[in-house]
Amino acid sequence: MQIARTLLLLVLFTVLSLASATVAADRPPNIIYIMADDLGYNELGCYGQKKIETPNIDHLASQGMRFTQHYTSAPVCAPARCSLMTGKHAGHALVRTNYANHPKEYAFGDQFGGQYPLTKGTVTIGSMLKEAGYACGAFGKWGLGGVGTSGDPLKQGFDRFFGFNCQSHAHNLYPRYLVDDDKQRFLAGNTRGLTGKTYGPQEIADEMLAYIRSNKDKSFFVYYPTVIPHLALQAPEKNIAHYRGRWPETPYKKGRSYLPHPTPKACYAAMITFMDTQVGRMLKLLDELELAENTVIMFTSDNGATHLNLQADVKFFESVGPLRGLKGSVYEGGIREPLIVRWPGRIKPGTVSDLVSAHYDAMPTLAEIAGVKPPKETDGISYLPTLLGKPDQQKQHAHLFWDFAGYGGQLAIRMGRWKGVKQKVAKNPDTPLELYDLDTDIGEKTNVAAKYPEVVAKIERLLLDDREKPVVERFRFGRYRD
Secondary structure, three states: OHHHHHHHHHHHHHHHHHHHHHHHHHOOOEEEEEEEOOOOOOOOHHHOOOOOOOHHHHHHHHOOEEEEEEEOOOOOHHHHHHHHHHOOOOOOOOOOOOOEOOOOOOOOOOOOOOEOOOOOOOOOHHHHHHHOOOEEEEEEEOOOOOOOOOOOHHHOOOOEEEEEOOOOHHHOOOOOEEEEOOEEEEOOOOOOOOOOOOOHHHHHHHHHHHHHHHOOOOOEEEEEOOOOOOOOOOOOHHHHHOOOOOOOOOOEOOOOOOOOEOOHHHHHHHHHHHHHHHHHHHHHHHHHOOOHHHEEEEEEEOOOOOOOOOOOOOOOOOOOOOOOOOOOOOOHHHHEEEEEEEOOOOOOOOEEEOOOEEHHHHHHHHHHHHOOOOOOOOOOOOOHHHHOOOHHHOOOOOOEEEEEOOOOOEEEEEEOOEEEEEOOOOOOOOOOOEEEEOOOOOOOOOOOHHHOHHHHHHHHHHHHHOOOOOOOHHHOOHHHOO
């Protein structure tokens, strides 16, 4: 009798499991898009990092596809996030550099009013997927409009937001509060000092995982723009202790920005490994909820590693490998980013792609995955054929475009093997174009403009043809200053 009962229970369990799997397969796949903050191209083990441990993200790469020529559309936070969310390259995007845009009446009576807001009616990845029936949650750093403005994530397609709405607020990881939808959630034991009782990124990760759990029975889109490893140097003591003593340290004493730290190398490595641990928790939860097979996970970074080398020793960690430039630069080190995509059963494990792609390709790619049409005005091209192992069906960009109003005004184009760069355009609109052959000079060391005048002329024409006059005066420079 007991054996019969056990067999019956096993049969019922199998039937229910198969039914659950069938329901999940019939739903559009879940999508999780993870964006690190100021993570260098070479700061993950799967991209060549030797000192910092990232076992979970490396495992993610081993189960999916790793891209070697993926780019952000801007070398700093807000414009990179704008292009990602709207599918427009920097010559067409609304936001083209960081710009604090504090409303006269701050949302919470403090200085963290947010950045220049996306306008009402903007089509974002969030609004696109929400219309397709997805539950959409954002957890981390937003940077595209303060609470209550037209750019508030709750007005841009997301039904849940938790984290740092304003980028300036995110410059301390032990904040007094985090934004919980449109309200404040005060964090116990924090004074916005070097340490505190409640680590902001931990709270954000916990809320992100709770959202996945609460939406396990429907298709969800989770946007997880973590604030790590952006400065200030702050991590829980147990994470720092894991690295303390491994390397010689020069304490960072507070200068013009951010907080001091006695062991900056150990802390920086600890921050990245902390981020990796949260990815591991996410993978474990998906397995527990039996959602892994029907979930697409993407991992990238908003821009290159920080240029503040006294705080985060990017030379020591070889954070961008052989690439030139860091955050704030349109040279490769400031804009070439990791991209890892896992989709069990659809993407062949352990594959590598050299497809030239950009963040603004995410919108059409996610649209195709979700079975909806992207907006007509996107500059992106879906890279789903590449993910599915169908390179013969993959459309490719004629060129990628960068229009960055910060750091003196910079322009760039990637056209096949060629990279054209213009620096300090705000003061000198007619500054000569630098030309690099990325096939032979990945470090952009040798300017070959004089040798290939016809390539220079073509890129110069593209720089004029592909740029629209920015809506915001602050984002205008060079020929668009007047």
